[in-house]
Amino acid sequence: MTTEVPPAAAPDEEDWLRLDGQVCFSLHAASRAFNGVYRVLLKELGLTYPQYLVMLVLWEHGEQPVKRLGARLRLDSGTLSPLLKRLEAAGLVHRERSAHDERSVEVRLTDEGTALRARALQVPRRIMAATGFTLEEIAALRTTLNRLTTALDKAALETTPACD
């Protein structure tokens, strides 16, 4: 009833929504800002940002089924299927039913897709320059974000438990 509440150590209840807005919004904004810079750089490669992520995996690990691509990128077939079709239409990848398991679809780079890697090599350096961050800062941020992702994924599993 009184207004003489001393400045508490913990934020006032009314402040929580503001604080929260800043936290979640910062991540949201950073993600889109990052996306924006990539969009510009990747336009000349004819790739979108998620398509670039797929190509990174293929360049690093080579041919693999859609399932494994999705596991590495945390994307399901609802996102990957149309994306891979567009990459195939662009002539960068080839999709083929596995001989061993007809349920599985193997994705592999075409010669053109493999060749694109050389042009992509300059992208990371330009992104680094755009951030103005040092290698150490980038590494630290990556570690923090990975820890955040792990914690959030764990929490999501505990919150969503489909009972049973």
Add this chain to the structure above:
Amino acid sequence: MTTEVPPAAAPDEEDWLRLDGQVCFSLHAASRAFNGVYRVLLKELGLTYPQYLVMLVLWEHGEQPVKRLGARLRLDSGTLSPLLKRLEAAGLVHRERSAHDERSVEVRLTDEGTALRARALQVPRRIMAATGFTLEEIAALRTTLNRLTTALDKAALETTPACD
């Protein structure tokens, strides 16, 4: 020509794509993981994550035109117009052409939209708990992400200059 290049202080050219993949992917993944947890918590409020961001702004700053909402959230009308229509259909906001400037549309909370704030107050604390981060860590991450966003926005402007 030779393969006897000594281990350089800077990463090998071949490593750049891998490093880059980790950096951009970490942010991408963290953003989606965050989104996933919010999705669960906000479902009981009947809001999506971007809709929640809009409500946060309205709760904090009150009635304002679409233009200002977009400036605060870095979203354009292509995103906001349909989003606000859905919030209006849900009975949470009201849209009305400004009397002073017929081009502008004022967005204000309905009583129902204002009342929803009370139920939203518990969301930030639950998100905090899900991250496992301390207030200090959250604040530090926010600062880093804001610095990153500012730098990336600046770089995007310099890279995209539509000449003029």
Add this chain to the structure above:
DNA sequence: CATGATTCAGTTGTGCGCAATTGAATTGTG
């Protein structure tokens, strides 16, 4: 006052992200 530039919200089209479903192929069990 007239006209040309600017400022708005809205629409369209493309692509990503995710939940839910479908249907075929495979595996496990009796």
Add this chain to the structure above:
DNA sequence: CACAATTCAATTGCGCACAACTGAATCATG
């Protein structure tokens, strides 16, 4: 071998993000 459960990719539906465009209202200039 037969049948049920599981594992895949693909599809559908909805919402967000963004570029490009439309059209109305406003402002600036002469």
